[in-house]
Amino acid sequence: MSIRIHIENCDDSFPCPEGSNVLRAMECLGRRGIPVGCRGGGCGVCKVRVLAGEYRNETISRACVSVEEEAEGYSLACKLIPEGDLRLRVIGKMARSFDATRGGFHFYGTPSAASHRS
């Protein structure tokens, strides 16, 4: 029985093969909901918070998820390996990086360890 990933923000779910990370499972199915960046745990664009479920994390850049945040369930979908059904909230977002009407680049940056602590 395959693992299901439920994304709270869009009330959508998709299956994840055992051993796969959440982002790869989403991309392979052509699904959306979590922004896709470097897929290497470095950029932070696919940041999520696990609300329920068992999982393990592969190595994540501390510039994106601090030790404290990781303990609170924050992760990056590209490094998040479910060990059962998961409920997630998407935290990361792809910045709207260029807006000609506003005269140039407006980077909001990757979600920092501090900026998404509630």
Next chain:
Amino acid sequence: MAMTGVLRPGHVALRVLDLEQAVHHYTEVVGLSEVARDAQGRVFLKAWDEADHHSVVLRQADEAGMDYMGWRVDSDATLDRLVAELEASPLATETTWIAAGEHPHTGRRFRFTIPTGHSMELYAHRDVTGCATGYLNPEPWPDGLKGMAPSRFDHCLLYGDDLDGTVELFTRILGFNLAEQVVAGPERLQIAAFLTCSNKAHDVAFIRQPMKNKFHHASFLLGSWNEVLKAADIISKKKVSLDLGPTRHGITRGETIYFFDPSGNRNEVFAGGYIWYPDKPTITWTDDQLGPAIFYHDRKLNEAFLSVVT
């Protein structure tokens, strides 16, 4: 005109989350050669046509990104002159000497922080261990190449806040020229600068955005568009994280493909471009044409390409 002063980007030092995964990527996928490891655990690599001992440095860390970029200058006299000018300028901060030998086969390096927050180094000596084909009646390329097999490390693109200060430092003090720029809005605010110290369209480029010291990509030179297409095959064959391409840039005219190392640091391999001479006028792109300026074929802005950095 002979090339003097700052000669070329000599090294880029990258932080990686897993050293052996990174070494595998940079040797088997990109196709660099590992040339040394040091007591700190750093790994030094080079491309096949580079004469100097190394050009890429990998260090395991808990954050991805770039530690610093190093610039080879033509002599100790130039190094001393430029260091004196940097020390006297408010544009260069956190100035420090790194002792000879801290990088293997490398002389003293002067490190400083530029207004966009990036660490840069100047050095005058690195042992010439030679390229893979040698210098006496050489063959055009060596046997045994792996992966994409670029001929050399070429440039970096970096993101930071004080673009004006960084451009001033590179042009007024280090003698770089502005090959191309992107300007935005009715005030024509400069939002991107492509700087050259050589005959290339860019040796380093900067984009204005609010965060200091961000790394967009390190780029390696291929010989042809066909090699860029073969790099695309390798990216799929080796299941590497693709960013985008193959395509062509309007800016610099390069034929290009972008992908990520296993820690999320972006790499580019590219071919083409043009030869830059000091009397070539600066090329200017306006923000209303930014789509084709960046990606000439699909002419659309790509948010992942523009906003994903380490």
